[in-house]
Amino acid sequence: MPFSMAFILNFTSVRGMSLNEVYADFVKILGYENVLRGDYVQPYSVDKYTRSVVKPTFILKPASVQQLLQILSLARKYGMSITPRGGGFDLAMGSMVSDGIIIDLTRLNEILEVNDENYTITVQCGVTFEDINEKLTLKRLSVDLEPITSPEATIGGFIASHGIGYGLLRHGCSVLNIIRDLEVVLSDGTIIHTGFKNLPFGKAGYNLTSLMIGSEGLFGIITEVTLSVFPAPETVASVALNFSSIEDGLNFLGDITKRLTTAHSAFMMNATFKDNIIRNALKYPFGEFSGLIRLEGSREEVEWEKDSVENLCGTSKNNIDEDLWNYRFLYHVIRELNYPVLIDDYIIPVKKSAEAYNVIREIAAREKLNFMTHFLYLGSNIVLNLMYVDDIRKAYSLEKEIDEAINLIGGRPLTIGLRRVEVMKKTSPCLFNLLSEIKRVLDGINLFCPNKLL
Template sequence: MNAPIPAHLLPQLDPRPVPAEMVEALKARFGERCSTALAVREQHGRDESPFDVPPPEVVVYCESTDDVAEVVKLADRHAVPVIPYGAGSSLEGHLLAVQGGVSIDLTRMNRILSVRPEDLTVTVQAGVTRMQLNTEVRHAGLFFPIDPGADATLGGMSATRASGTNAVRYGTMRDNVLALTVVTPQGEVIHTGTRARKSSAGYDLTRLMVGSEGTLGVMTEITLKLYPLPEAISAATCSFPGIDAAVRTTIQLIQMGVPIARCELLDANAVRAVNRHDKLTLPESPLLLMEFHGSEASVAEQAATVQEIASEFGGEGFQWATTPEERTKLWTARHRAYFAGLQMKPGSRTVTTDTCVPISRLAECINDSVAEVEASGLMYYIVGHVGDGNFHLAYLIDPDKPEERETAERLNLQLVQRALRLDGTCTGEHGIGLHKMGFLVSEAGAGAVDMMRSVKRALDPKNIMNPGKIFSL
């Protein structure tokens, strides 16, 4: 018989039952869009984190802000938790119903409400995905650059303050959300921000909501910045004798101010995995995957500079991908690296790290972390948005072997402690969720976390908005 997962690695469950009266009211209001079927609930109670938690008791498919407000008003009346649900691609347990309650599925709220090319802005419902948005605005010569690996919803991306491969040039969701429509814990609909590019009007409620992981309100509509499609785009790959050489090349590029749009690291394990998964033939050694945006002349100049710097650190095999088809093939493989990595160990799950450090300390952080995981014997791979100091070390574990989970969590703790010593963060883009609650206290300090709790209690006194996430009350 398999040994159980140790208690200290399990989330703390504190279920609050949904009263039959509330279930009846939801079914009367939403009909077939309200489900208590086990299969539907289980789908909404599972993400990509290593946690197994009982599913929510009820799932409601909302199609408008008014729908969300109706659900939240009922939840407020009965003090029942509500958990927003998008693509279900969270890595940190954000959508898990640790206190039971109702899952608010926003995927049917998938309309693009307005595109304003003259202002470079777009307003969307929260269930629109990043790929859907880019397909819609491409005809206007525009694009939205934030691209986490999954085809996540823009509501989920805003809730976790996501970023991705383009962050080194275009920033994160924090930098690209202009305004929001939010349903408060009392079911009131509020609007934060405007389409203006800046404002000094009162507290910045938009930034408060972006990154709040559904704990302060449900975002239903989002106004975003768009960018003109570059005149010229070129991607390149370059292989290195070791991870250290690839990282030091990246550091040199950033410190010299080369305006590279994307700079991704794949270690030899990750390259091997994407080769098998996507039938590529990349050299199976540490690899930088880069992209350059601008005019024809500026792209050529950037690429020449990068090639020169890379050669100083032993980089070789510089390969160009200038056609859209070639670039798409490379970046699709990069975005599938998570699932490609899982296939290295069939049946495995991952404990995935998400640290980000100042660029000057990146080599030290990665090298020491690699030495530790090599000594542990666990299978692993590394991918990273190293252009902004963010990398992911994924530990592959057998879910039936709790000792592997314990080893992975120990290594994760050591990595986070190292990142914090180097003035970094425990999470560059995935958020806190369940998995990093202890790390938040180490990073921000007890006083700062107490201030966050004060905000939570003031806005959500009944603790119904995605409770049990970010910090405990």
């Protein structure tokens, strides 16, 4: 059943206390303007994409870890569930809840330190990538990563939802390789650090960072992040490409990115994506599939490799390269559509990506459903973002069938959220049971996101 039609639990008291009394206790901690209820929770009842509607009881907006600890104490006292939320750019309703508390972490937005000696930046979880890049640019540094959704995404939400971004191609295709340390608050108020700020990942001792990446708030709330930073590139450039088929595009990107020393990102999109957005905006004759390779490095290397790719493909030299790069953020593209869009995201082996696309196309054609696709190349895998742009109700009804078809091919959904819990139980029962056991250890009272596991 689509979550826009989901049953919403309405209640007026918790553990013998009226909601007015509970509300008053939270106001004592945060102030009236940072405790929302009633009609004021509406902006948190939808996400940036699906427009599905649920209704949390309270929205709480702490400005410090100390306030967060006080909130958790009251939530334990009243038996109310907690769902953390960053910028709301997740793709699977991971930060939505039909009752209980949503904690908006965007006020935890301080950049705490830029360490020039260890090449790290330490920030609170509510800091956006836009904020990080602005700060580092002043020091000629870069985090060398951008989320595919929006630069307005918060770093805490990006990590908790196993965010995928431009630049990961240069870092082992995983955000894990640039995270030095996470500060995490557990449900009992314990604060842990998962790594070592001054050492790269995996260089010493036990490291729990990978457990928190993609955990979607199940095990704890990420409150602070330390990332590796890098010298800013001397120059950047983009090369736009046209392909007659998905097979040609994937094969070319896979081959060329292995040869290029300055390859930063590589992605493709299908004609429907361009028909809806980019062709109208850029007035450029695209092929059935179009791709883009982003290059970053020294001026000499970038210019030489850009010329090599253009000569190899017969690509004309024009401004379309940078224009196409400017349309890389999915949220900015969808915002221009100005009507409901449902997004599903999958990670699929490159060798199976064409098969996955064709399966999706057959199902969509059978149901007369339009869709757009965006493929982000990550070494041996492709992240496929599938966007339905007309009949959202029908798209919801096909989601389970497509999830199961992708699973048979060897792919899987990238995020679970509320929408895919039942599919995960069926397709990955061992993983589901393992995650449930880990949750019992780290969150034995099931305070965080209780509707996802157990």
